[in-house]
Amino acid sequence: MQLPYRFGNYLITRKLASGGMAEIFRAKFIGEDGFEKNVAIKRLLPEWSADQNFITMLIDEAKALVHLQHTNIVQIIELGKDQNTYFLSMELVEGLDLGRLFNNAIRNKIDLPLKFKLFIILQVLTALDFAHNSASSGNLLKIVHRDISPPNVLLSWNGEVKVADFGIAKGTHRTYHTVVAQAKGKYSYMSPEQARGEDVDHRTDIYAVGILLYELITSSRLFDGKTDLEVIEQVKNGNIPLGRLESIDNELRTIVLKSLAQDKQKRHQSANSLLTDLQTYAKKNDLLTSTFEFRDFLKINFLNEFSHDEEEQSISEQIYRKTKPLQNRKSFLPNIKFTSKHILYYSAAFLPLLLFILIPSSSNIIKTPKPKEPLALSAIDQPFEKDTNTQNTTDKIQPKKTVPESIGGFININAKPWGYVTIPGFIQKKETPINNLPIKKGKYLVKVYYEPTNQWLQDTIDIKENSKTNCLAIFDENPHFTCNSNNGIASKLR
Known part of the structure; x- marks a missing residue:
């Protein structure tokens, strides 16, 4: 998709983020009589746009957000379909996320006062209290976010705090139901029961908020390891x-420490309980603040740091920029008024040079050698073992190719909820998702491992020349592994 990209009433102008399931774009909603509104567009990645499981997850997110009309939750505008790709149109929060705030403050030694740390957490808890208690037709939806983490806490330049991404939220709104023994969410912000693949309830969100509170107060990560497996083991142990x-x-x-109790029965039993404790503490210690005070703090300390992202022009300005006549463009030459005196002077100075150029002699003719074509990608630059027969490749002129001859195609591998991928002799224990991985043509054994339940799925795939293969491993009550290529079904394991 080339940007800017227009579909329906939307103009996508810039990519903001990408994950294993979807991409987030900045866009404009264009209405009648020049009406425009900045929005965020969440689209399924092209390789998963036809996968019914991912489509259902996106639809479930839309269903959750419909019931969550709250100032501290990112709002949904529309669930739609562009050609064959589903998308969500959502509220665009102009600002930064908590992760960027946290990292930038540490890097630039900016002191984040305790009252603002508590303010952020209180706003997140307000959103979660609303979500946990939301109902439809009098029935509690039992929504659990399951992915409360710094990237999903958005801070606007107006001082607002909003919770985003209910894509893996659990609740009765869901069409696609996960089973016990599925761990969803970012590992460093999971609860112990979540990391163990056990069933979770709203108290898993409280534990995640406790991690955020701990990290903001101590300016350090709570669970941090060299590998994801180390992090998961730390979370399971729950040592603080x-x-x-x-x-x-x-x-x-x-x-x-109560919010981080390993036993969920000993934690705060509701978001409102933790919120009340923190509010009481803040009031007692004169640490209550306001949206306006937080807004001023953000603008003074962070706005300049993040304002170099170019703001979109209005639609009319974009058209004007593309069709602007050449003669109206600003010249880089100085505005000099030439007189007859100037003309005689410059003519005398440059006449010998002009004659030298126009009357060539054998001594001043310069023969420009024919430029060499770009060299093909050398074996050392490719993600494969080096070919021992490629000495002196720099002396050969090879045509430029989009894909080197040794590559048969590309492969995408994902797993639900997640997994480690091993292709013997090629990649070793690489975490999903794996997107657009170049791979030589031939047959490969693809193995996907799900650590929480110690399950393996594997099969042999056959990569054809110029092919694109999408593989999905699903670890549920009926684990199965399916690979589809643009030449049809490559392999299937049940």
Whole structure:
């Protein structure tokens, strides 16, 4: 998809983010009589646009957001379809996420006052309390976010705090139901029961908020390892480094540790319970603040850092820029008024040079050698073992190719909920999703491992020349592994 891209009433102008399931774009909604509104568009990745499981997950997210009309939750505008690709049109939050705020503050040694840390957490809890208690036709929806993490906490330049991405939220709104023993969410922000693949309820979100609170207070990661497996083991054990909390008073430390209790029966039993404890603490210690005060803090300390992202022009300005006559463009030459005196002077100065150029002699003719065509991608630049027969390749002129001859096609591999992929002799324990991986033609054994339940799925696929293969491993009550190529079904394992 080339940008800007127009479909329906939307003009997509810039890509904002990409994940294993979907991409997020900045766009404009264009209405009648020049009406325009900036929005965010969430589209399924092309390789998953025809996969019914991913389509259902996107539809489920839309169903969740319909019931979550709240100022602290990113709002949905429309669920639609562009050709064969489903998309969500959502509220665009102009600002930054909590992860970028946290990292930027540490990098630039910006002190984030405790009152603003508590303000962010209180706003997140307000959103979760609403989501956990939302109902439809009098029936509790039992929505659990399951992915409360810094990238999903958005901070607007107006001082608002909004929770985003209910894509893997659990609840009765869902059409696609996950089963027990599926771990969903970012590993560092999972609850112990979530990391173990057990069934979860709203208290898993409270634990995730406790992690955010701990990290904001201590300015350090709670669970951090060299590999995802190390992180998951840390989360399962639920060991909290108490030494980092020595700088805060006993009352706040008690609140933090209660939210991080490994046994969910000993945690705060609702978002409102944790919210009330923090509000009481903030009021007692004169730490209550406002949206306006937080807005000013963000603008003073972070706006310039993140304002170099170019703002879109209006539609009329874009058209004007593309059709602007050449003579109306600003010249880089200085505005000099030439007189007859100037003309005589410059003519005398440049006449010998002009004659030298126009009357060539054998001594001043320069023969430009024919330029060499770009060299083909060398074996060392490819993700394969080096070919021992490629010495002196720099002396050969080879035609430029989009895909080197040794590559047969590309492969995408995903797993639900997630997994590690191994293709012996090619890649080793690479986490899903794997997108657009170049691979030589031939037969390969593809193995996908799901650590929480110690399950393997594997099969042999046959990569053809100029092919694109999409593989999906699903770990549920009926684990199966399916690969589809543009030449048909490549392989299937049940």
